[in-house]
Amino acid sequence: xxxxxxxxxxxxxxxxxxxxxxxxxxxxxxxxxxxxxxxxxxxxxxxxxxxxxxxxxxxxxxxxxxxxxxxxxxxxxxxxxxxxxxxxxxxxxxxxxxxxxxxxxxxxxxxxxxxxxxxxxxxxxxxxxxxxxxxxxxxxxxxxxxxxxxxxxxxxxxxxxxxxxxxxxxxxx
Numbered sequence: 204x205x206x207x208x209x210x211x212x213x214x215x216x217x218x219x220x221x222x223x224x225x226x227x228x229x230x231x232x233x234x235x236x237x238x239x240x241x242x243x244x245x246x247x248x249x250x251x252x253x254x255x256x257x258x259x260x261x262x263x264x265x266x267x268x269x270x271x272x273x274x275x276x277x278x279x280x281x282x283x284x285x286x287x288x289x290x291x292x293x294x295x296x297x298x299x300x301x302x303x304x305x306x307x308x309x310x311x312x313x314x315x316x317x318x319x320x321x322x323x324x325x326x327x328x329x330x331x332x333x334x335x336x337x338x339x340x341x342x343x344x345x346x347x348x349x350x351x352x353x354x355x356x357x358x359x360x361x362x363x364x365x366x367x368x369x370x371x372x373x374x375x376x
Contacts, residue, residue, distance in 0.1 A: 273335075275291050275294070275305070275329075275339065276291055276292065276293070276294070277290060277291065277292075277335075278290065278291050278335075278337075278338060278339050279338040279339070280305075280307055280327070280338060280339050280340075280341050281338045281339070281340055281341070282340070282341055282343065282344055282345055283340060283341075283342060284344070284345075286344075286345045288307060288309060288341050288343075288345065288348055289307040289308045289309035289310065289317070289320070289348075290307065290308050291305050291306070291307055291339065292306050292307065292308045292319065293305070293306035293319075294306070294324075295321060295360070295362075302324050303323070303324055303362070304321045304322060304323055304324055304360075304362045305321070305322055305324060305327060306319050306320070306321055306354055307319065307320050307321075307322055307341075307348070309348055309349070310349065318353040318354075319353060319354040319355075320348055320351045320353070320354060320363065321351075321354045321360045321361065321362045321363065322341060322343065322348070322362065322363045322364070323362050323363065323364030323365065325364065325365065326341060326342045326343060326363070326364050326365040327339050327340065327341055327342070328340040328341075328342065342365040343363060343365065347363065348363065351363045
């Protein structure tokens, strides 16, 4: 109860300061009235009202049910034949912010001997990912992924896609 009282008192002090500041900005400076204001040689220039910077509009809000969407980083990836394909470690987006591919940590044992492979986002199926233990299905075989070149950041990447589904990135001048 004491904490609530302190919180209410604090809010009252902040509100009082805001009102005092607002009134001080509207009225003449302290100790000056129009009767005893210093004489001016010319009429005061038109005053531009000082307004606070335009406040940003409120953000839009979307509510997504807990069973309707899940994160993908760290998710296990399996083939349609239920082979272990690795785990998603990154997501690749183009300059427009569209998701293009996922980076999968493929092969190896406990991180030793593994390599990163890039697969087309459209080659993955997210059917049942109700909890962290559910995996994502990749429409490629283990042999296809094993033959792919390794992904290295800041170098051109080879993106493995399901048959005919990948669109090339447009060259940006």
